[in-house]
Amino acid sequence: MVEELLSTLACENSALLQTDNEAIPSFDAFECPLTKQVMKDPVVLESEHTYERNAIEEWFRTCREQDREPTCPSSGRVLSTTELHSNLVLRKTIEEWYQRNVAFRVQSVVDRLTAVELMQDVDGALDEILRLFNENPMNKWKIKSANLIPKIAKIWSLEGAAYFRSKALEVLDRMAVDDADNQHIIVKEGFLRFSVRSLGSKEDEEKANAARLLYHLSTSSLEVCEVLGTGKGAVIHLAGLLASKDHDLSQLAEKTLRNLEQVESNVLEMAEAGRIQPLLARLCEGPQETRIRMASYLAKRHLVKSQVKLVAQSATRSLIAMLPGTLEAKEASLGVFLMLSSLADNKSLLIEAGILPPLLDIMFSIHSSVNNRALKLKEWAAEVVSKLVSSRGSWENASIDAEGTTLYSEFVVHNLLGLMAHARPDWKHTLLQILTGMASSPDAGEEACEHIRSGHGVRICAVFLSETSVDSHRLHALRLLAVIAPRLGPDIVREFHGTEMAARLQALLRSTNTEERAAAAFVLGAIPMTEKEVSQHLEPELLEWTLTTLASLKDSKRGRSHTRLLSETIEGLLGILLHFLRFNALSPPATLRQHDVMTLLVNELDRQGEFVIKHRAAMGIKCLSNMAASLCRKPELPPTTCFCFRSRPGKLSCSIHPGVCDPADSVCMVEARAIVPVLELLEEEDQGVQLAAMEALSTLLADSSNLRGAVEELCRVEGLQKILELFYGLQKGELQDRTAWVVERIVRVDDLAKSLSVDTKLFKALVEAFKFGSATTKALAQDALTNLKQLSGVSAGVRRKK
Known part of the structure; x- marks a missing residue:
């Protein structure tokens, strides 16, 4: 059997050698009897038959599993041994045949791809x-x-x-x-x-x-x-x-x-492509040169919000470590921080990582004699700081040195003001922005304003208001003044003396720049001024201009939303108007009648969410109402033809004032129908607005001789219950003082006091005020309780009559 196989292989080998240009089909001897496939590892059995190794091994395994003796699949002969012998000659022949055919197949592929x-x-x-x-x-x-x-x-x-x-x-x-x-x-x-x-x-x-x-x-x-x-x-x-x-x-x-x-x-x-993690890895872990290149690249890219946040979370500390380095390192790092600090979510992270000390070091340590490139770093550092302080955050509590110095300390604020003197024009506005951010903080603003005052910040701002000043400087100086005006108003007024600051602010009210107009109005409206100061520093025609401008803006509230500039403008104009209304001598009745000021102010009360505007409008109504008694005229009696039969007056007296208040040009709250809008302010969340409303309502009760008429008017418009509801829940403070005064005046009316004496909520509120209120409120509560017959003693009303 072996001899026959060898003879066959010899013939097949000869055939392989004689064929060069065509595929050779498989010979029968190459195929396994079990698989009918060309063998790769042929083996010979005891029976001298050849099989593929894997196939015959599987055959023997099946025999064992079926508990049969191993046999040769082709002859059926029972084998005494399952030993396998590799058929190397056949294996080599098959390999040669296969390789020859592979060569032919490859050449065939080449030919087909070529043609x-x-x-x-x-x-x-x-x-x-x-x-x-x-x-x-x-x-x-x-x-x-x-x-x-x-x-x-x-x-x-x-x-x-x-x-x-x-x-x-x-x-x-x-x-x-x-x-x-x-x-x-x-x-x-x-x-x-x-x-x-x-x-x-x-x-x-x-x-x-x-x-x-x-x-x-x-x-x-x-x-x-x-x-x-x-x-x-x-x-x-x-x-x-x-x-x-x-x-x-x-x-x-x-x-x-x-x-x-x-x-x-x-x-x-x-x-x-938006995959910045590999870049951040090099930025955080690479050598200094690589980190600079990566940071420089980032600084020039426009990243989406999520990427900016990822950069801050991953690379902030590495970037901060670059700030004390070379100019190139500073430039690259600051470029990235300009981007990172623009996102509000990143600000606390940057500050907590310690960005402020190296930034201030760059701002304060490089002198003006250094080259422009180095000065640019100061400007960038200042811009980053301005962004960090532009909103409330952890910067108020951050320290800039080991001693715990804060960013809004006297050292920093005075240094910032000092830089104004020799800083380049194109970054002075950034320094002003930093100071504005500090002064705007609810937590740090008071201390920052004090340091601005002691560092002559008001005077520096005044310089920027000149006509020759750069527009951006003037605007940012106005914004700073607008922020500090509520706290440093007296200092601003003092700066008016001997300077053109007041005149410049009034000139800017007519600026073509809406932001300048709004800021100038806001500053002038926020500072406190005496009658002498108003006369000395404000132009006489400013009152009429203010009223005309407010009237032109009366329809603005009908839009869906108010812009910041519009709100600031109206707030400022109302503040300016109050400067005149507080002093009768500065408020010509003819001007007030001509512009129907009471109606104008009442219209400002319904601005949603604008608490300052509502407060100032209510205070203006109070001022006008105080004038009403002196401006009303006595009733005129018609001529009579018979001494015995006299006609009734043609016009009845006002229910509040001792005379006739003309509805057409009145400053009277009754005739102007202002009482109801003012009462509605008592439901506002802001206590300042509530207090202003109570101040205005108090003017109705100022005349002790006509309390009944005033109380009846309040009852007619259902205002009495609103006042009492407010009083029920008040704690110690200015609003409780004013409301207690109003309640005490109301209960002086005997028949009303009798009906209110059974109001347990009022009784409880008066007792609480008597126990825990201020000295003024305690006295008023005592008088009210006495009038209600709830406390022994002589009522305040009786004492006053005596």
Whole structure:
């Protein structure tokens, strides 16, 4: 049997040697009787029959499992041994046959790809290559030697190439695996462009094959990675695949990008595509030169909010560590901080990481004699600080040195004011912004304002108001004055003396710049002024101009929203108006009647959420109401024809004032129908507005001789209960004092006091006020309780009558 096999093999070997240009079909001796497939590891049994090793081993295993003696599958002979002997001669012959056929098949592929007569030929050639890869990994080297990659490149752009594009990518991918030479050839032949384009294909298989090819290319040298990363759209497409629902595809993209991260230019490309983590890793862990380059790049990019937040969370401390470094390091770091500090969510993080000390060191330590580049760093540092203090945050509690000095300390504020003297014009407004931010803080504002005052900050602001000043400086100086005016009003008024500051502020009320107009009005309206100061510093025609301007803005409240500038303007104008209304001598009745000031102020009471406007309007109504008694006229009696029969007066007296209040031009709250709008202010959340409303209502009860008429008017408009409801829940304070005064005046009316004496809530509120109120409120509560017959003693009303 063995001799016959050897003889057959000799003949087949001879046939192999004689055939050069055609495929040789498989010989029967090459096929395993069990599998009917060409054998790879032929073995001989005791029966001298040959089988594939794996197949015969499985046969013997089946015999054992079935409790049968091992037999030869072909002859049925029972074997005494299952020992297997490798048939080396047959194995070698089969290998030679296979290699000969592989060579022929490869050449056939080359021929078909070269001719490219039919698309079916191309498709069949690619299928054949894939079969060769699948049959034996060693076939890869024969395929490589055939130089197929350039031939695949030539057919890529043929009409109908889309049909086999996915298959071609799969072939290239198989050729690229663990083969640096093939990888370089693939790159050289331009397949990067084709592969990247296929990443955007609608065909999932094509997309996956392209991703696999790019991944295997990325495992090559750094040079290949660099070329791959700079390929148009490569990084963008790969970054897009990270969000793919196909997990395998997403992982391929992730692994490819990680390989590309080895090249710095690729890291920058990834940052362009929105993948900034690799850049941040280099920024945090790289050498100083690399960190500077990464920071410089970041500073020039426009990042979305989530990326800005990620940079702050990941790299803040590394960036802060760069601030004491070289000019290049400072520039790069400050450039990034300009971006990071623009996001409110980052401010606390930056401050807690310790950014303030190095920023102030840059601002205060570099002198004006240093070159422009260094001075630019001061400006950038100041701009970062201005952004950090632009809103309330942890900066108020942060220390700038080991001694616990705060950012709004005298040292810092005075240094900032000192820089104004020699700072370049293009960053003085930044220093003003910093001071404005500090002074605006609810926690730090009072102390900051005090340091601004002691550092002559008001005088410095006055200088910026001149006509020759830079517009941005003037505007920011006005904003600072607007913030400090409520606290430093007297200092601002003192600065009026001997300067043109008051005149400049009034001139700016007519500026073409709406922000300047609003800020100037806000400043003038916020500062306290005596009658003498109003006469001395405010132009006489300012009253009429203010009323005219307010009237022109009366319809602005009907919009859906109010702008900040409009609110500031109206607040300021009402404040200016109050300067005149507080003093009768400065408020000509003719002017008040001409502009119907009471109606104008009543109209301002219904601005939603504008507490300052409501407060000032209510205070203006109070001032007008105080004038009403002196401006009303006595009733005129019509002429009589008979001494015995006299006609009734043509016009009845006002229920509040001792005379006639003309509805057409009245400053009387009754005739102007102002009582109800003012009463509605008692329901506001802001106590300042409530207090202003009570001040205005108090004017109705000022005349002790006509309390009944005033109380009846309040009852007529259902205001009495609103006043009492407010009083029930008040604690010690100015509002309780004023409301207690009103309640005490109300209960002086005997019949009303009798009906209120059974009001347990009023009794309880008066007792609480008597126990825990201020000295003024205690006395008023005692008098009220006495009038209600709830406390023994003589009522205040009786004492006053006596």
